Amino acid sequence: MKLAQRMERLGTESAFEVLAKAKALEASGREVVHLEIGEPDFDTPAHVIDAAQQALDKGFTHYVPSPGIPELRSAVSEFLDRTGRMQTDPDRVLVTPGAKPIMFFTIMALCEEGDEVLYPDPGFPMYASIAAFAGAKPVPVPLREENGFVIDPDELRSLVTDRTKLLILNSPHNPCGSASTPEQLQAIAEIAIEHDLVVLSDEVYWALRYDGEHHSVLEVDGMADRTILLDGWSKTFAMTGWRLGFGVFPQPLVEPVTRLLINSVSCTSAFSQYAAIAALEGPWDDVDRMLAAFRERREVIVSGLNAVPGVSCVEPGGAFYAFPNISELGMSAATLADRLLDEAGVAVLPGTSFGEYGENHLRFSYANSVENIRRALDAFTTLVESSESR
Numbered sequence: 001m002k003l004a005q006r007m008e009r010l011g012t013e014s015a016f017e018v019l020a021k022a023k024a025l026e027a028s029g030r031e032v033v034h035l036e037i038g039e040p041d042f043d044t045p046a047h048v049i050d051a052a053q054q055a056l057d058k059g060f061t062h063y064v065p066s067p068g069i070p071e072l073r074s075a076v077s078e079f080l081d082r083t084g085r086m087q088t089d090p091d092r093v094l095v096t097p098g099a100k101p102i103m104f105f106t107i108m109a110l111c112e113e114g115d116e117v118l119y120p121d122p123g124f125p126m127y128a129s130i131a132a133f134a135g136a137k138p139v140p141v142p143l144r145e146e147n148g149f150v151i152d153p154d155e156l157r158s159l160v161t162d163r164t165k166l167l168i169l170n171s172p173h174n175p176c177g178s179a180s181t182p183e184q185l186q187a188i189a190e191i192a193i194e195h196d197l198v199v200l201s202d203e204v205y206w207a208l209r210y211d212g213e214h215h216s217v218l219e220v221d222g223m224a225d226r227t228i229l230l231d232g233w234s235k236t237f238a239m240t241g242w243r244l245g246f247g248v249f250p251q252p253l254v255e256p257v258t259r260l261l262i263n264s265v266s267c268t269s270a271f272s273q274y275a276a277i278a279a280l281e282g283p284w285d286d287v288d289r290m291l292a293a294f295r296e297r298r299e300v301i302v303s304g305l306n307a308v309p310g311v312s313c314v315e316p317g318g319a320f321y322a323f324p325n326i327s328e329l330g331m332s333a334a335t336l337a338d339r340l341l342d343e344a345g346v347a348v349l350p351g352t353s354f355g356e357y358g359e360n361h362l363r364f365s366y367a368n369s370v371e372n373i374r375r376a377l378d379a380f381t382t383l384v385e386s387s388e389s390r
Helices: 005-009 014-027 046-057 070-082 100-110 126-133 153-159 182-194 251-264 270-281 285-306 333-344 370-388
Strands: 093-096 116-121 137-142 164-170 198-202 227-232 245-248 362-365
Touching: 005 126, 014 333, 046 270, 070 093, 070 245, 070 270, 093 100, 093 251, 100 126, 100 164, 100 198, 100 227, 100 245, 100 251, 116 126, 126 137, 137 153, 153 182, 164 182, 182 198, 285 370, 333 362, 333 370
Parallel strands: 116 137, 116 164, 164 198, 198 227
Antiparallel strands: 093 245, 227 245
């Protein structure tokens, strides 16, 4: 069977491949510390689960409007206003099964063959994968450690051409844990406005900030009409398996993206949308507890990584990822990640899983217990020291 040529342009997400390999090792009797997968290790809050069960009991098991039930679209709009992120009408909110469709639909609706999509590198691998699949040209914007793993506006400006159509931003950032400042976002917004670029702002980690408030390019005047906000429930409310995301679109994109929704997934499951309302309108205690736990773990893993010979790690400002520099160890990121899993029983991702500019780095997800993080650090240190003594 011959596949369509476009399938050659479609990438994958390495975290799930490493997870599968780690699970296979566990099935053979090995112990593995999982620091590869990017999901909170906390249970979904009880009041959210209760809301889903009540919705099922009430018979919310049928089709619902493709853009999302009106109650949830209104709840999203009110939530964004209440948390100071943006003011928007509910009819600009589209609900999807997970946040990835927002990326897919945005790129499919906007980008023609040969259009250029600027995306952060290292960055979430789906950005480049979906852009290439759509026939667009993915153009990496390097995130450099010496610049705090954020976009340098001057370098960004140098990459814009007359074919540039879309700019993707992600803050707090996966895999680097970096967060953009208002000054940086102002400079980026000025470039977008000057060159008439559409911006996709991926803010799924917005609630997981440790030092200061979350900031968005949407805070800049004139950006609401050219920016798609991407968010969801997975990270903030520990709801990865519920597959719930949303986008806030400029009005001209609402109807086209709704058509893409209809042609692909029809709608998002009915009962889960009532759970989503409960998450937005319910107590914030569980989110606060999760953030406090991540803050403690961040301190443990960053100090621990900086104590490993030949390793250095900047402190992340958000999300739950550490992105240490391993260039002094004399191994490629992929080689070291493989050795960590095979020899030390620690599952992590090479920085190159997130693009070529991720070389010389590893991504550690600290969505695991302090005890397991310490075990992983001990195993990492032992592996490095044994390699040096050879």
